[in-house]
Amino acid sequence: MNTIKTPIIPIKKTFAKVEGSHELNLEAICVFSAIGFFLDTDTYWRDEITLAPGTKYVLDKDSYLLESKKWFQWHYSPRAISFEDALREFTKLLETIIEEQTVGKKVILPLSGGLDSRTQAVALREHPQVKSYSYAFEGGYAEDKIGKKIAEKCDFPFQSFSVKKGYLWSCIEELAVINTCYSEFTHPRQMAFIDEFKDLGNIFSLGHMGDLMFDSFGLDQLSFDEEVQVIIKMLLKKGGLELATSLWNSWGLEGIFENYFESRIRDLLKGFKIENTNAKLRAFKTQYSVVSWSSNNLAVFEKVLPITLPYYDNRMCEFICTIPEEYLANRQLQIAYIQQKAPDLAKITWQGNKPFNLTNFHLNKVPYNLPYRVTNKLKRELNSLLGKPFVSRNWELQFVGKENDKQLRKWLFESDLKELVPNVLIQQFYDNFKEKNAVKYSHPVSMLLTLALFQKKFNK
Structure with a gap:
């Protein structure tokens, strides 16, 4: 027998066998086509599942599922603390996690024009061995210029890459093997320069998930039915419903795809015993979208070198569950951390609010912009x-x-x-x-x- 305890946010998929015939799970593939990832524990096959996050499993020697039990449930238990205390706790926790993950390593830090990697840059500023890089689309916004400015302020060696037009076709079969076709191929831009990573260091420090954890959806308290509709709208990609419906009908599946999909979302949302709408939606998106989509694309980095993700740490997940929603809204904790620890980095353009930065982004409105x-x-x-x-x-x-x-x-x-x-x-x-x-x-x-x-x- 094999006992497996999955983390709150798994980095990679683990598969288990279940009873059933080895045939394509066409309903699951329709959902995959609509939203870009497999929902819950679905896979391409009826006799195979992925292990869910935050769960203890027992498998037999042939990887058949024998039993499972959740060890972690997302919750919203805000403490009566001040913003200053929350910031102090965040600072200590983030820096502790990053130090544990990177001590004695030659760190590779991808730098973007946003906040997650900039927050990591602050925490890694005193690290003796950090090299950084950024990239820009050929013919697109020069995001690498922001990354270079951050690197210069931190004294990190920096390399700029260009994501060239049509790079995918020379590596698409390799990428299919890396991500096992559990996510589509246009988002892992790192494939454009994957062979050049090895010369930069021996471990990645990645900022995935920070933007979801340290922000809010900004919604009023909604009814359950309204929450379901928000999630459906949030998950469905443009044209996704049309494709899924066409596949569903062409395969002669029973019922109507749209009804099936809504029923699945309703059942999954009922599993979150959280009253606060914004906290519930964050938990839902983390457990299903992040785990099945974002994490799957991490395999591109892991193909080259080991990866670390401070925001994936179980302690960070527990921390988020206890912070008042108003402190998480609008990236307040990350912004305050950068402003307090590295005011020079705060003055560099914030890509999402360009040409403004972390000190004046509130001016990103008419007539100032x-x-x-x-x-x-x-x-x-x-x-x-x-x-x-x-x-x-x-x-x-x-x-x-x-x-x-x-x-x-x-x-x-x-x-x-x-x-x-x-x-x-x-x-x-x-x-x-x-x-x-x-x-x-x-x-x-x-x-x-x-x-x-x-x-x-x-x-x-």
Whole structure:
């Protein structure tokens, strides 16, 4: 027998066998197509599940599930503490976790224009061996310039990478093996320069999950039915419902996909004994979206070197459950931490509020931001006229342009995808992407591409 205790936020999937026939779980694949990840413990197969977070399992020698019991339940138990006390606790906890994870290591720190990696940079500032990097889309916003400024203030050696147009096609089969086709392929941008990581250090310090933990959805208290609808809207990708419904109908599944999906969300949301709407939605998204989507893409980093994630630590999860929601809203704890410990970093542009920074982002409103917005719009329009359209979305690098289209068509129409998805549907969603609305139909096309790789690599 094998006993497994999963962490609150697992970094990687662990699979177990259950009773049933070894056939595709078509209902689960429809949900996957709609939202971009498998819901709960679903997998591609009816006789296989993933182990849920925060749970103790007993498996037999052949990995069949014998019993399970939750050891952690998300909760909202806010303490009567001041913001200053919460900040002191956050500071000590974050710095303790990062020190434990990185002591004696040569740390690689990805730096973005946001807050999570900047918060880590503050905690790692006195670490003797940190190298950093950032990247920018070819033809997109120069996010690496912000990363470079942060690195310079911290005296971190810095390297800038460019995410080139069409990089995916030379590594898509390798990526399919790395993420096992449990998430689509346009988001792991690190694949564009994965071979260059090894020279930077021997361990990653990654900031995933910080933006969810240290913010609030900003919603009033909602009824259960309203919460269900918010989650459905939050999870469904553009064009995802249309693709899932088309697959559901083409496979002759019973009932209506939309009803099935809502029923699943209702059942899962009932499992959270949290009254506060914002805390409940954070718990739901962490347990299902983060675990099944964000964590799956971490495999790209792990392919090269070990990874550490301070915000994934069980102690950080427990801490969040006890902090009043008003202290978590609007990234207050992270901003106050940076302002207090590294005011020079606080004065560097915050990408989400550019051109403002952590000391004046409250001015990101009319009329104060009008000069930047007007100038930026004119610059984009001029570049577009010059044949240099601005790139801001992952799929634009992979699906737009003649060579990209050639590769995309090869995988959609010259692969075994047609054995799983009727060719008429493949053609329909491809045509919708090309001729109707590329933004809306980029997700369905990306999911069909994922299923094409699944068919080649795992469904033989």
